[in-house]
Amino acid sequence: VSILPETRAELLKLARVLNVDSRELVFLEKADAGELRELRASIADRLLAGDREHFERMAAVGRHLPGRVAAMLAEHALGAQLSGRVASLLSTDELADFASRFPAAFLADIATVIDLRALGPLLDRMDAARVVEVTRVLAERQDWVTMGAFGGRIQDDALVQVIDMLDGVALLRVGFVLEDRSRLDEIEGLLDDEKLRELLRAAGEHDLLAETIYLVDSLSDEGVARVARILGEFTQERRDAFAVKLLEDAALLSAARRLVDSSPSLRAAIDRARSRAA
């Protein structure tokens, strides 16, 4: 039995919190995604609680220093490991002030250490160019989980630039682990047909069909219909390859039900694949 996509996405995020390879968490593959999300939050709290007193003292002392000095100490003395822990304890206002003083690469370093739940509110306070800069660094590092933690919170002007900057593979990988999935329709709306084509091609060429189906299944009926339309423009060979992959995985096929219902050409490809297999 395959791992449900939402469970796999949660395992990737949990692995990030535990700082282990997600394959080490395979024993949790049957767990419910919602329960894994709660588990991740409680483990993040537990890790944050370790030495918390120490970091609270650092934050308190830092508050008494001029912002420029505190930022210089954070970047050049404390480093990302310590600064990220302290940053997790700062208010959004304080964090925004620090963020404005750091170069993008150091901010990206901090983003990989900080409690990811603190990142969302920070984004509302950062200008678009800065968000794009940091996202570019994270994309170069292929840090999809960190990007996914804030991807759904990026403001529109930055989001348009980020989408333009990322290729189909990166968009799928980030979308798969996106923390706030409520804007997926809006995000899909920002993809032009060519970008959506690129994304669907990447699904087939990079074995990212499960990621794609998980994303498509979160879209509105209109969003699913648009994906179906683009899929209908693909070559039959490409759709047949999709169909074969779907038939290999019952959970995936089930998750793809809305897409299959919206796409006569994909349904036909599945019928052909079934006939060949019979």
Place this chain on the structure above:
Amino acid sequence: MEKLEALTADAEERQAVEIAAAIATALQRVPPGLRGITRKLLGA
């Protein structure tokens, strides 16, 4: 769940080691003029 507890304990231990190393590094690389503030900041 035992395995999860072990992984969490490992993560805590690894984090403590990383933090201790980061503190030691911070104290070494801070410019002399900022050493006092840094010590206070780190509680070292």
